[in-house]
Amino acid sequence: xxxxxxxxxxxxxxxxxxxxxxxxxxxxxxxxxxxxxxxxxxxxxxxxxxxxxxxxxxxxxxxxxxxxxxxxxxxxxxxxxxxxxxxxxxxxxxxxxxxxxxxxxxxxxxxxxxxxxxxxxxxxxxxxxxxxxxxxxxxxxxxxxxxxxxxxxxxxxxxxxxxxxxxxxxxxxxxxxxxxxxxxxxxxxxxxxxxxxxxxxxxxxxxxxxxxxxxxxxxxxxxxxxxxxxxxxxxxxxxxxxxxxxxxxxxxxxxxxxxxxx
Amino acid sequence: xxxxxxxxxxxxxxxxxxxxxxxxxxxxxxxxxxxxxxxxxxxxxxxxxxxxxxxxxxxxxxxxxxxxxxxxxxxxxxxxxxxxxxxxxxxxxxxxxxxxxxxxxxxxxxxxxxxxxxxxxxxxxxxxxxxxxxxxxxxxxxxxxxxxxxxxxxxxxxxxxxxxxxxxxxxxxxxxxxxxxxxxxxxxxxxxxxxxxxxxxxxxxxxxxxxxxxxx
Amino acid sequence: xxxxxxxxxxxxxxxxxxxxxxxxxxxxxxxxxxxxxxxxxxxxxxxxxxxxxxxxxxxxxxxxxxxxxxxxxxxxxxxxxxxxxxxxxxxxxxxxxxxxxxxxxxxxxxxxxxxxxxxxxxxxxxxxxxxxxxxxxxxxxxxxxxxxxxxxxxxxxxxxxxxxxxxxxxxxxxxxxxxxxxxxxxxxxxxxxxxxxxxxxxxxxxxxxxxxxxxxxxxxxxxxxxxxxxxxxxxx
Numbered sequence: 001x002x003x004x005x006x007x008x009x010x011x012x013x014x015x016x017x018x019x020x021x022x023x024x025x026x027x028x029x030x031x032x033x034x035x036x037x038x039x040x041x042x043x044x045x046x047x048x049x050x051x052x053x054x055x056x057x058x059x060x061x062x063x064x065x066x067x068x069x070x071x072x073x074x075x076x077x078x079x080x081x082x083x084x085x086x087x088x089x090x091x092x093x094x095x096x097x098x099x100x101x102x103x104x105x106x107x108x109x110x111x112x113x114x115x116x117x118x119x120x121x122x123x124x125x126x127x128x129x130x131x132x133x134x135x136x137x138x139x140x141x142x143x144x145x146x147x148x149x150x151x152x153x154x155x156x157x158x159x160x161x162x163x164x165x166x167x168x169x170x171x172x173x174x175x176x177x178x179x180x181x182x183x184x185x186x187x188x189x190x191x192x193x194x195x196x197x198x199x200x201x202x203x204x205x206x207x208x209x210x211x212x213x214x215x216x217x218x219x220x221x222x223x224x225x226x227x228x229x230x231x232x233x234x235x236x237x238x239x240x241x242x243x244x245x246x247x248x249x250x251x252x253x254x255x256x257x258x259x260x261x262x
Numbered sequence: 263x264x265x266x267x268x269x270x271x272x273x274x275x276x277x278x279x280x281x282x283x284x285x286x287x288x289x290x291x292x293x294x295x296x297x298x299x300x301x302x303x304x305x306x307x308x309x310x311x312x313x314x315x316x317x318x319x320x321x322x323x324x325x326x327x328x329x330x331x332x333x334x335x336x337x338x339x340x341x342x343x344x345x346x347x348x349x350x351x352x353x354x355x356x357x358x359x360x361x362x363x364x365x366x367x368x369x370x371x372x373x374x375x376x377x378x379x380x381x382x383x384x385x386x387x388x389x390x391x392x393x394x395x396x397x398x399x400x401x402x403x404x405x406x407x408x409x410x411x412x413x414x415x416x417x418x419x420x421x422x423x424x425x426x427x428x429x430x431x432x433x434x435x436x437x438x439x440x441x442x443x444x445x446x447x448x449x450x451x452x453x454x455x456x457x458x459x460x461x462x463x464x465x466x467x468x469x470x471x472x473x474x475x476x477x478x
Numbered sequence: 479x480x481x482x483x484x485x486x487x488x489x490x491x492x493x494x495x496x497x498x499x500x501x502x503x504x505x506x507x508x509x510x511x512x513x514x515x516x517x518x519x520x521x522x523x524x525x526x527x528x529x530x531x532x533x534x535x536x537x538x539x540x541x542x543x544x545x546x547x548x549x550x551x552x553x554x555x556x557x558x559x560x561x562x563x564x565x566x567x568x569x570x571x572x573x574x575x576x577x578x579x580x581x582x583x584x585x586x587x588x589x590x591x592x593x594x595x596x597x598x599x600x601x602x603x604x605x606x607x608x609x610x611x612x613x614x615x616x617x618x619x620x621x622x623x624x625x626x627x628x629x630x631x632x633x634x635x636x637x638x639x640x641x642x643x644x645x646x647x648x649x650x651x652x653x654x655x656x657x658x659x660x661x662x663x664x665x666x667x668x669x670x671x672x673x674x675x676x677x678x679x680x681x682x683x684x685x686x687x688x689x690x691x692x693x694x695x696x697x698x699x700x701x702x703x704x705x706x707x708x709x710x711x712x713x714x
Contacts, residue, residue: 410579
């Protein structure tokens with residue numbers, strides 16, 4: 001039985017309608033949504049539940065309520081307050097900013113992931129803080145779900161990665177810093193130092209991975225540097241408001257400071 | 263083609279002696295092999311003063327010369343990446359939309375104010391993109407960024423395309439552009455529909471429009 | 479040591495669902511998954527203000543100031559203080575709409591009612607009526623309610639979702655709870671109730687709306703998006 005009207009979601013083959021019996025078991029519903037078959041407990045980052053069937057309760061972590069349970073899983077006090085534990089039975093749907101989601105099965109392994117990108121994990125895994133700031137390490141056997149801005153791209157070392165583009169790494173040793181000295185020094189480096197032209201771009205500093213393992217990459221997190229879009233909005237499109245800008249060569253004077261790195 | 267799509271938000275490019283890539287700074291995500299990144303103060307052509315002039319004119323895209331021997335991955339801010347292959351023709355693109363392009367392409371800056379007279383000048387203010395547009399011509403590939411991917415709309419004689427300046431990404435072909443207004447002046451002031459200004463592109467060619475009215 | 483599983487197949491990006499080819503009125507189709515193309519032959523559609531990205535032919539745009547056929551419901555919806563504004567588009571040609579790179583879902587109404595979060599309603603045919611429905615929470619201040627736009631009549635509507643929508647079926651005995659920030663629309667014979675999330679009490683006061691869930695019971699379909707409005711930066 002269907003319930004008209006049904007929205008035609010983009011994609012072609014016609015809309016797929018899910019219920020607790022047809023939803024995937026611990027797998028992706030689509031690239032951006034993950035379905036957890038809850039029977040017991042699951043840890044998830046706050047605010048990542050989008051819907052659920054069944055009976056379950058969500059409790060905050062790091063508030064003294066469940067501390068005894070948590071000692072087994074959380075060895076990462078800094079991040080504990082960002083997490084909730086879901087307990088009960090049912091089907092739980094997770095999503096995060098329409099980012100791509102992937103699940104990872106660890107078998108007596110370890111994987112380190114950017115803390116903001118870790119969405120959920122089974123209680124069989126232990127969570128610790130990585131020695132690299134902003135990263136968490138999962139140790140043991142079990143499944144976890146992580147998000148990435150665009151699909152995850154797996155690369156094998158040796159590779160140098162922009163810190164912004166790093167999602168995490170598995171099995172290989174923790175990365176070291178790599179600085180491009182020809183970039184930092186010399187004539188061009190001097191000009192850059194004096195004028196700010198060229199700026200610090202990230203190209204002069206990377207994380208370097210060596211050894212055997214996998215490096216997980218995404219498109220970078222940062223947005224473009226803020227640019228002046230002028231004052232002309234949809235309501236105030238009055239052309240004569242900033243007549244000086246029309247003079248070629250003068251441009252937007254307010255931007256000068258930023259552009260020269262001041 | 264120099265660029266290979268890894269996914270809709272990342273591309274990779276091989277560099278080797280004889281193929282260099284110019285990329286926007288901050289666009290490199292990672293690389294393997296021996297690759298160096300050199301800030302390109304010349305901005306391609308024209309010398310340092312020209313570069314500074316362009317910066318003042320708000321067309322500031324400090325470029326990096328990427329050379330050596332290896333594979334380099336590019337992407338930025340989670341924006342969709344679209345690769346455009348040029349076979350001798352010219353692409354007009356806002357500088358901050360450029361992710362990376364082959365060194366084999368000729369780069370220049372066009373003063374958009376000349377097109378469309380006064381309204382052309384206004385255009386720079388409306389789009390917030392300055393009065394200068396980067397022009398790439400020759401043979402080679404260009405990777406551009408767009409919020410939510412791009413739609414290609416053909417422009418043919420008698421069938422001009424009107425584009426929201428915020429959603430405009432790039433265009434190619436024999437195309438003239440001017441700023442048009444769908445409304446009277448009274449409507450534009452105070453109670454517009456948000457569509458007060460449009461870029462009108464006419465001639466013969468293609469315009470790339472992103473699936474968002476959010477300017478990068 | 480580690481086994482990786484990548485996501486299931488991604489929907490192919492350029493399949494457009496051609497909508498309604500037999501009526502000589504506005505035709506809705508998708509250009510990719512994030513751009514709506516509407517072919518107009520002198521008729522009218524209503525669209526979210528500022529959502530036009532391109533057009534061919536002759537088009538006129540007029541901001542609607544509320545009133546009239548229930549549009550005031552959309553215009554005056556006040557939950558967070560931002561204003562949802564609507565424009566009327568009339569002309570000959572093809573008009574392209576998009577909204578912050580969100581996915582577009584098409585729906586054809588034949589007299590049924592569609593409930594949709596008003597932020598997610600992109601475009602409707604002029605033949606459709608829109609109004610507002612409200613679900614409150616007992617004992618809660620007005621700000622804790624859920625305003626939803628009601629679309630009724632005959633015609634096409636386009637609904638956006640940040641990421642492809644997931645369609646969930648609700649039947650008797652199988653209620654569904656959703657995060658209000660992920661809810662986009664529902665159809666069918668459903669009852670809605672705002673619930674404070676059991677066990678979330680430790681989190682109340684932290685904001686972010688996490689303490690609230692919407693419970694759906696009855697028979698129908700609920701559409702959720704794989705993201706939450708409150709964490710979606712562009713949706714101010």
